[in-house]
Every structure is written in C-alpha cells, then in structure tokens.
Amino acid sequence: MDIRTAQALVRFGLGRRGDEAPPSDPVAWLLSQLRDPDPSRFDPKPNSQDGLAAYRDDRKSPVPTGDSRALTLYKANAQAQLANALITPAPFRERLVWFWTNHFTISVRRGACLSVAAPFVEEAIRPHVTGSFHDMLLAVMRHPAMLIYLDNVNSIGPESTVGKRIKRGLNENLARECLELHTVSPASGYTQADVTALANVLTGWTVSRQNDPMGYRFNKEVHEPGSKQVLGQTLPQGEEGGLRMLDFLAHHPSTHRFLATKLVRHFVDDNPPPDAVLRVEAALRDTKGNLGAAAASLVTLDAAWQPLRKVRAPQDYVLAAWRSLSLQPDQAANLMGIVGRLGQPVWTAPAPNGWPDTAADWSTPEAILRRIDWAYGFANRIGTSDPVELGTAILGPLLKQTTYDAMARAGSRREAMTLLLTSPEFQRR
Numbered sequence: 001m002d003i004r005t006a007q008a009l010v011r012f013g014l015g016r017r018g019d020e021a022p023p024s025d026p027v028a029w030l031l032s033q034l035r036d037p038d039p040s041r042f043d044p045k046p047n048s049q050d051g052l053a054a055y056r057d058d059r060k061s062p063v064p065t066g067d068s069r070a071l072t073l074y075k076a077n078a079q080a081q082l083a084n085a086l087i088t089p090a091p092f093r094e095r096l097v098w099f100w101t102n103h104f105t106i107s108v109r110r111g112a113c114l115s116v117a118a119p120f121v122e123e124a125i126r127p128h129v130t131g132s133f134h135d136m137l138l139a140v141m142r143h144p145a146m147l148i149y150l151d152n153v154n155s156i157g158p159e160s161t162v163g164k165r166i167k168r169g170l171n172e173n174l175a176r177e178c179l180e181l182h183t184v185s186p187a188s189g190y191t192q193a194d195v196t197a198l199a200n201v202l203t204g205w206t207v208s209r210q211n212d213p214m215g216y217r218f219n220k221e222v223h224e225p226g227s228k229q230v231l232g233q234t235l236p237q238g239e240e241g242g243l244r245m246l247d248f249l250a251h252h253p254s255t256h257r258f259l260a261t262k263l264v265r266h267f268v269d270d271n272p273p274p275d276a277v278l279r280v281e282a283a284l285r286d287t288k289g290n291l292g293a294a295a296a297s298l299v300t301l302d303a304a305w306q307p308l309r310k311v312r313a314p315q316d317y318v319l320a321a322w323r324s325l326s327l328q329p330d331q332a333a334n335l336m337g338i339v340g341r342l343g344q345p346v347w348t349a350p351a352p353n354g355w356p357d358t359a360a361d362w363s364t365p366e367a368i369l370r371r372i373d374w375a376y377g378f379a380n381r382i383g384t385s386d387p388v389e390l391g392t393a394i395l396g397p398l399l400k401q402t403t404y405d406a407m408a409r410a411g412s413r414r415e416a417m418t419l420l421l422t423s424p425e426f427q428r429r
Contacts, residue, residue, distance in 0.1 A: 001396035004305055009394075010429050011267060011308060012299070013091035015320030016394045020089075030299050033090040034130050034292045040084050040094070046077050046118035048144050052207070052214040054115040070115035074108055077118030078346035079336045083329035085319050096129040096295055097121065098315070099266055101347075103259075104140045104182060105354035106149040108347050113149050117347040120145035130292030133259065133284070134250035137182065141174070141246060142216040144207040150174040150352065157203040157224025170224075175199035177352045178249070184231075188254035194231055200224040201241045256284040262357075263294060268303050270310060270358040276303045308398070308428040311359040314342035316429060317371065321421055324394045325381055342370055363427075372422050379417035387416035398425050 001022045008026035009016045016022060023029035044050075054069035063069060088094045101121050108114045124143040128136035140146050147153050155171035156163045163169060175198035179190050204223030208214050218239040228235045233248055235241035249255060260280035264272035283297035284290070298304055312320065318338050336346060343362075349355050356362070382390070388407050391399050403423040410416035420426055 001393075003397045006396035006398045007305060007308065009091075010320075010398065011304065011310075012095065014085060014088070014094065014316065015091075015323045017087075017323045017326050018390060018393055019326035022396075027299055030092050031296055033093040034295055036090070038093060038126060038129075039088060039090050040126070042077075042080055042084070042122070046073075046122045048116055048119040048123060048215050049213070051115035051119050052144060052209050055112060056209055056214070068114075070111070074114040074117060074347075075336065079333070081118065081121065081346065082315075082319070082335040082339070083332055085315075086322055086327065086329060086332055086335070092295075093129065095267075096291075097126050099263070100125050100129055100136065100291075102349070102354040102357075103262065104136075104146065105349045105352050106145045106347065107349045107352075109350065110149050113145050113347075116143075116145040116148070119143075128291065130295065131290070132250075133255075133289035133291055134247060136291070137246055137250050138243070140182070141178065141202075141242075142205065144209075144215055147174070147205060147207050147216070150177055152202060153206050153209075155199060155203050156222045157200060159226070160203065160222050160224055162222045163224070170196070170199050170203070172196060172199040173352075174205075175202055178202075181353055183249040183258070184252050184254040185258040187258065188231070188252065190231055197228045197230045198245065201228050201230060201235055201245055204239065205242060250289055253285065256281045256289070260284060260294070263298060264301075264303075266357050267298050268301065268310075270360075273303050276301045308425075309359075310429050311362045312427055312429045313355060313357075313362050314344035314371075315339050315346075317427060318342065318374075320426070320429075321375070321378060324390060325385075327381075338374065342374060343367060371427070372418075375421035376414070376418045379414045379421065382413050382417040385413070387413055387420055390417075391420045395425060399423075400425055 005022050005026045008030055009022065012030055051073060054073050058068045058070050085094050104125065106113050106117060106120055108117050120143050124139040125136065128139060150173040151171045152174040156168045158169045172195055176195050179195060179198065180186060184190060204219045206217060206219050206222065208217050220238065223238065225237050227237060228241060230245055233245060235245055260277045261272050263280055264276045268276060279301060280294050280297050283293045287293040318335065322332060322335070339345060344355060388404065391404065391407060403419065403425060407416040407419050410419060
C-alpha cells in the first residue's frame with residue numbers, strides 16, 4: 001500500500017477494514033463513491049411519520065417501565081447508523097453524511113427530537129450529499145427535527161390571526177442559525193434586523209404532530225402577513241417568501257465561502273489553506289452549489305495529500321479501531337455506548353454549532369486518557385492475530401518506525417495492539 005492509498009483510507013475514509021483489499025487507484029476510488037448510489041440500507045428505514053407517531057403516543061400513553069417509544073427508536077437507529085459506518089464500502093460518502101449532519105446540527109438533548117433524529121439524516125441529509133446544497137437546505141428547513149429543535153414550531157407572527165388572538169410572538173432561533181451557522185455566516189454582514197425579518201418570513205413553517213399526515217406543513221394562521229426585507233431582498237408573504245429567501249441564501253457567495261472553509265477544515269487541516277478554500281469555493285460557485293463537485297474538488301487539492309494533521313473525533317476513532325479488526329455489526333452491540341463514553345454520543349451535540357472540528361477540542365489530557373483506557377480494553381479483541389502485521393496492513397507507510405519497534409518489543413499482543421491504537425498516527429486523519 002503506497003502513501004496516497006493510506007492517506008485516502010484515513011483522511012477521506014473511516015480507516016481500512018482488514019478484510020478488504022486497499023484500492024489500487026485511491027483518487028478513482030474516492031470519486032467513484034461520489035458517482036455511485038449510496039450503498040446504505042436500513043431495515044426498517046427511519047421515517048418521520050413513525051418518529052412523530054412515537055412522540056405522540058408517548059405523550060398520550062407513556063410507557064410504564066423502561067425506555068419510551070421515542071428513546072427506543074433513537075437507540076436502535078443510532079446503533080444502526082454506526083453499524084452501517086462499520087461495514088460501508090463507501091466510507092468517503094459516509095463521512096460526507098456525518099459532516100453535513102453536523103453542519104445542520106439537531107440534537108437529542110431536545111427530547112422531542114429523539115425519534116426524528118435518524119429520519120432527519122435519512123430524509124434531509126443523505127439523499128443530497130452529492131446533490132444540490134439548495135435542495136439539502138430546503139429539506140433541512142422543512143424537516144420536523146429542525147423545526148422542533150430550533151423552536152420554529154413555537155414561532156407565531158405577532159400580527160398573524162393567531163398572534164393577535166393569543167398574544168404570543170416570534171421565535172428567532174431558526175432564522176438566526178440559518179444565517180449564522182447554515183448559510184452566509186456573520187462574514188456576510190447581516191444585521192439583527194435581518195434575523196428578525198427572516199424569523200417573520202419563516203412563521204408558519206411548522207409540524208403537524210397530532211393529526212395524520214404528520215410532518216411539515218405551512219400554517220397560514222400563524223404566518224406574519226405582509227412583505228419583508230432580508231439582506232436587501234423583498235419577499236412576499238406566505239410560504240413563497242421563505243422559498244425565495246432560501247434560494248437566495250443557498251447561492252450567496254458568502255455561503256459558498258463558508259461551506260468551502262468548513263469542508264477544507266474537516267477533511268484537510270484545522271487551519272484551512274486559503275488557496276484550498278478558494279478551489280472548493282470555485283467548485284460550488286461554478287456548479288451553483290453542487291456538493292458532489294465540492295467533494296470532488298477536495299480530492300484534487302495538493303494539501304489533501306500532505307501529511308495527516310487532524311485528530312480523529314471519537315466516532316471516527318472508535319469506528320477505525322473496529323474496522324481494523326474487520327468486526328461485523330452483530331459484534332458491535334455496544335458501539336453507541338463507547339462513543340458516548342469517549343465524548344461524542346450520537347446526535348447529541350451540546351449546541352446548534354455542532355461538534356467541534358479541531359485537534360485542540362479532541363486531544364485534551366482527559367480525552368486522551370479516556371482513549372487509552374478504552375484502547376487497552378478493546379485490544380483484547382486482537383485474539384491470536386499479529387498486531388505488528390495488522391498495523392502494517394491498515395496504516396501502511398503511515399506507521400512510524402518508532403511505533404513499529406515499540407509494538408515488536410511489547411510483552412503481549414494486547415500491549416502491542418494498545419500501542420497501535422494510541423499511537424499518534426492512528427489517532428490522526
């Protein structure tokens with residue numbers, strides 16, 4: 001395995017599975033994952049109808065003992081997502097799914113999101129990771145999980161029919177995060193007045209949670225009447241105003257720059273090289289926001305083939321370890337608990353800006369100690385395999401001679417495997 005193949009498996013993937021042959025052409029392998037259909041299959045496939053029904057039924061008739069219906073769904077779906085990542089033959093594509101899910105963070109810290117977190121991924125994110133950013137943005141903004149998480153279900157236009165009757169008003173959370181975290185970013189120069197105006201535009205974008213069909217609906221009774229001005233755009237009242245504004249935001253140059261910076265930071269370097277950002281930004285601009293083109297442009301960056309500098313987040317780290325031993329989903333019943341104990345429980349980011357994406361956030365002394373403790377326990381799974389041979393097979397030329405020598409001198413296979421899993425080169429991506 002040459003250095004570029006090793007880098008492709010780690011930087012853009014989830015680490016090599018020991019039972020799979022490395023790609024002979026790493027660039028072609030990565031690009032094929034952007035062209036080919038997503039191989040993921042979930043049985044049953046998560047959907048919002050089932051998730052919202054579980055939430056409704058929990059409220060009507062709580063489960064007397066044990067997990068609620070919503071929590072049961074969350075646990076099963078989260079474990080299924082991790083199991084899928086464990087065996088996927090398209091790890092670059094899966095990394096993109098997790099990247100965009102984090103970009104558009106929803107969190108089950110808001111309990112009402114428990115049963116719709118997985119549907120959010122499968123309905124709003126996964127179908128669009130190589131498609132149009134506009135389509136992904138629209139799917140996100142209409143998805144029950146996002147509308148619940150950022151309180152748009154509770155946002156009422158002050159001058160709407162309902163607003164004048166019950167004297168409840170606007171909630172700006174969705175509008176603020178749409179501008180700050182999802183699209184143009186503060187670099188665009190938007191103002192508080194723009195946030196308030198966009199919040200008014202988005203009144204009426206809500207969720208039916210009691211009556212079938214459950215899911216997104218536009219409720220004109222809570223929509224703020226009249227035209228609005230956002231970032232210089234004059235928008236009509238009704239749902240059409242929101243649709244026009246999302247189209248404007250999706251294609252805004254500041255959005256392209258913001259997305260390009262985040263992509264380069266995630267896949268290349270904590271400090272994104274300006275020329276790399278410009279290349280990805282140009283791909284977005286020239287294709288009117290095609291995310292597959294943006295991902296393909298990452299692969300062509302010179303910086304993408306430099307030495308690995310980033311630190312694997314807990315989910316990446318644990319999955320890489322399990323993949324190295326070619327473990328199967330039926331052997332991974334506790335994956336969800338492990339990533340939680342290491343600091344990154346599934347869909348549980350502490351704030352709308354998602355999980356952090358720099359080495360400093362994941363390499364604190366406490367975090368490293370937790371990894372060492374876990375690695376020592378996990379290393380027992382090595383069985384009779386040779387850890388030195390395994391390290392050479394999964395890391396290739398990325399395995400440093402000092403780590404190789406330390407493993408060769410280790411007193412047991414378990415100690416040698418622990419050295420591999422806790423080495424700097426295994427923890428980098």
